[in-house]
Amino acid sequence: MKVINFAEHNSVINNYIAELRDINIQKNRAWFRQNLRRIGHAMAYEVSRTLQYSRKMVQTPLAQAEANTIDDRIVIGTVLRAGLALHEGFLDVFNEADSAFVSAYRKEGRKEDIEVCVEYIASPCLDGCTFMLVDPMLATGGSFNLAYQAYLTKGTPAHLHICAVIGCEEGVERLKQLFPSDDVTLWIAAIDPMLNDVAYIVPGLGDAGDLCYGDKLSE
Template sequence: MTLHILSQQNTVLNKFIAEIRDKSIQRDSMRFRRNMERIGEVTAYEISRTLNYSPRVVETPLGEATVQTIDDRLVIATILRAGLPYHQGFLNYFDDAQNAFVSAYRKSTKDGKFTVKVEYISCGSLEGKTLLLVDPMLATGSSLVLAYNALCERGGEPLHTHVAAVIASEQGIDYVEKNMPRQTTTIWAAAVDEELTSRSYIVPGIGDAGDLAYGEKI
């Protein structure tokens, strides 16, 4: 399984990461959403470099031109609600992709522990397609793996899966590597943090991505 950490290169991506981490800037929910979207766009571009292409002849007003176009049939999937701005960044670039959505949430118990529940899935066929499973925060990895399994149960097995996260924990990456098909999965993270709190929040992370994008929930 291949892991790409995009912040290891000095690009404009690091500006967007700095702004979503900065507690004084991230209070602007519109700017936060746009930065998540831009990180999705940059990640989509990087993923596009690894896809399959073939030549296509297009007719211009003055003749014909041969261009390389993507062969992969793409499906972009995210977990509601936090993933929506990030998802939109991918859709801006892969604008003819299919889309899939999973509703998953943490069900807490009195002792402070929690389990992840999947409630809703909207998904077409994944057979013979390339799945882009995008989730801004890859913390424990359990929500993402549950979402992947639910999507496959509904839509079938994709040819290849690209897991993309804005901020990932080392523990979350390790969980995905152990619980998803190693030969057909690639992980992309804009940044990787080492620590998880007892409530499974990434440190230093960014806080709650869904609340920052759309307001606090009760």
């Protein structure tokens, strides 16, 4: 798996990450969601540079013009609910893409006992597509892996792009083991050093789903 870590280079994404982490700015849910969307815009642009293109003709009011446009059939998949704002950012860029959704959540507990559950999936056929699996947080890697395994029941993509906002070294290493092929790319805006005892990324930013949409009742 190839890893593209945006934090290794100076770009406006670093500003968005700083605001996502800031406990004072986090009080504004709309701005938190907007920063996730803006990271989606920037990240999707970078992913677009790796896709397949061909020259096509476009009719203008005056004459025909040539343009190199994307040939890939793109499907953007996300994990409910935290991934929705990032998903919207990708859809703003790839406006003709199809969408896929899976419900994957973890039962809270110690890192050693974390259980990830998948209960719902809605997806088009994924055979031969370029699949972008987007979710803000890469902690243990369990949610990404189970979500992708669920999506595979709907077909096998030709190319896989895993797109996250903040991850930890442990989760990145696990994904490298799960997806050893060079045909898979992880795009990530920041990689933090560790997980705490309840598998939250440190320093991280907290619970992205709660910060986007409000607190939830735990079963």
